[in-house]
Amino acid sequence: MWRVGLGGALVIAAIVAALFAVRRRPPPPVPANPPDVLLITVDTLRADRVGAYGYRDAATPVLDGLAARGVRFAQVIAPTPLTLPSHTSIFTGLTPLRHGVRDNVGFVLGAALPTLAERLRAAGYTTGGFISGFPLHRRFGLARGFDWYDDRLTRGGDRARPAPVERRADETIAAVETWLGQPRSLPLGPLFLWVHLFDPHAPYDAPEPYRTRFSGRPYDGEVAFVDAQVGSLLQRLNRARPDRPTVIAVTADHGEGLGEHAEPTHGLFVYDSTIRVPLVVAGPGVPAGRVVSGMVRLIDVAPTLLDLSGVPALAGAEGVSLRPLLTRDRDDAGPPAYIESLFGWLCCGWAPLHAWREGGRKFIDAPRAELYDTSTDPGELRNLASARTDDASRLRRDLEAALSREPAPAQGLPESDARDRLRSLGYVSGGGTTKPSRRDPKDVADLSVRIGRAIEVEDADPVAAARMLDDVLRADPGNPLARRHLGIALIRQRRHADALRVLNALAADGDSSAETLALLADAEIEQGDLRAARSHLETLHARDPADSGVALKLGIILVRANELDRAVALFRTIVDREPDNTDALVDLAGALLTGGAAADAAKYFQQAIDSGAAGTLAWNGLAFAKLQSGDRSGAADAMRRSLRIQPDQPDIIVALKKLGM
DSSP: OOEEEOOGGGSOOSOOOOTTOOOOOOOOOOOSSOOEEEEEEETTOOGGGSGGGTOTTOOOHHHHHHHHTEEEEEEEEOSOSSHHHHHHHHHHSOOHHHHOOOSSSSOBOOTTSOOHHHHHHHTTOEEEEEOOBGGGOGGGSTTTTOSEEEOOOOEEOSSSSOSEEEOOHHHHHHHHHHHHTOGGGSOSSOEEEEEEEOTTSSSOOOOTTHHHHTTTOHHHHHHHHHHHHHHHHHHHHHHHSTTOOEEEEEEESOOOOTTGGGOSSSSSOOSHHHHEEEEEEESTTOOSSEEEEEEEEGGGHHHHHHHHHTOOOOTTOSOOOOGGGGTSOOSSOOSOEEEEEOHIIIIISOOOEEEEEETTEEEEESSSOEEEETTTOTTOOSOOTTTOHHHHHHHHHHHHHHHHSOOOOOBOOOOHHHHHHHHHTTEEEOOOOSSOOOOOGGGSHHHHHHHHHHHHHTTTOHHHHHHHHHHHHHHSTTOHHHHHHHHHHHHHTTOHHHHHHHHHHHHHTTOOOHHHHHHHHHHHHHHTOHHHHHHHHHHHHHHOTTOHHHHHHHHHHHHHTTOHHHHHHHHHHHHHHOTTOHHHHHHHHHHHHHTTOHHHHHHHHHHHHHTTOOSHHHHHHHHHHHHHTTOHHHHHHHHHHHHHHOSOOHHHHHHHHHHTO
16 A cells, blocks of 8 residues: 655745735634534545445445435545645645645645634634544644644554554544543634544554454445444534534545556545545534535535635635535536646656546546546546547646646645655655656556555565566666665665665656655665765755754764764754654764763753653663763663663673672
8 A cells, every 4th residue: 555745856845925825814703603513534435435325335324324414415526536635625625736735745735825724713613623644744734723633643653654643533532522521622612623534544454343344345344433433423522512503524535446447545546436535514504315416526615614604715715615505406517626646747757647527527637538427437437538529628628727827836845754654654755757757647557556565565575675666667667766665675675785876876867855865865874975975964954954854864974073063953953843852862962972061961861761762772871971970870770771671781781880889
């Protein structure tokens, strides 16, 4: 399982106001009797895996019940098959062309664009957000407007997942209940609550009894588990606020390929398997049991919730309120939907995909153009582009008109920790190349799957990963993503000279992404070429001073070069920004100790231990810092603690004996 994101080469580092940024207006007035608003987004949920949408094998009684007492929208189109940009569209009412967030990797929502949460808070709502997957971490911009944004993730932390990257739905909903139970969190007045549930995202690993019950259908098991947790959430909210009317909306950011069109998961294509999502709205002012058959879009969600709350709309939004459709059918086809996947272009030099949909007709601009009539061909198996040339030409013109508008600029780069955590979920970037193949993604879907399998095993079995990537590169020699991950697999094998050959060739072909330069620095450090490594790290640090991973490596090289003042300054900056960063604390303490500031060093070694540094390095550093400070007893205690962790340390044993304690 994997997703491809945008490499740093195409990301604008400076913050530039979006072309379509809107003028800030005075806060809208508080509505006379506003309802609470509950927005639930289920990651990776296909519409056709919900019972209310016709899936006979579904176990989704809660979602089906909501549809029965509210309105179900039958044809809901996401703008992209990726978590962060799609959620950004939900919260801004804008397509990726307008909000500028085009992928999970390398993008941050710009401050100029207002969000649903900001608008509701300005109208007097208390706002709380609870997310379950790292792509929606606060650092990417969607926390704006929330009084409380809970992104405390719990799952992860092994070698493949270097830090927590997700949490299960029941944990997230328990956190919601805790928050709802704190009176200070919820003053009198309306509430906006957003709950994001990540579980149907691959790998599919539902807890019991769902794992056994759906042993042959693990994706359905995840969906069934989430449905039950949505029921639990509704019960807990009702207990906490029994007298409050509540508008409830449940939707998804995108679907899942499940093997259709040779796509196991999502990200590469823009077929309905990954673009069509559910949307159910229930609550005051919403009739029961109604189905809206016409096409609507995820960018319509925010305008609809604001309208149902009596709060003024987001100025400049492309989406429209669906409130009129709650009681009557639309006379026309409604606004068209823009759809994109930049996966192939940004990761692998393949052709990007842009699509335009009007009602049931979808045009996909690819090297071999595609046109589908989803009303008669829901699986999108019959390409009508050559048979219906008039329809294809008209939709192409509309798509080109949308693309001709200057897109919003991207803002920011995630630091290396963010890239690592996204990579552990399968969201990876491929960098850039001056020699793109521009191949049709339809022709290389098998290569996409093979690259994904190699990435999945590159930590556990780098030899096998390198073999798989060599095979891919024989079929697609210039592929930047395969070349980069071949470099990673070679580094994992400690074949650093071979890794440098691969990565230097990739850089020579135009890949100046942060990921590739960082890998070059890693291989150069292992080779002992600190001068070359420092050059690459200085470049990366100048691009993004907030990248803690780069700053740490640069600081270590500076310590080796005896440039202690600058190293200490780098480490202090990280610690000031991230007080619990144990690596930075240990490195700062070590640099101070090397420079003779033993008392300060002891303080930071102790802070690292208190923050969770459990290895011998921190304890041994603390021991020698205390020893140099004259605290022989404290030094002996730290040595004993170190030896409990790792008894076989001859130098520490000798040092402890010399202390005679």
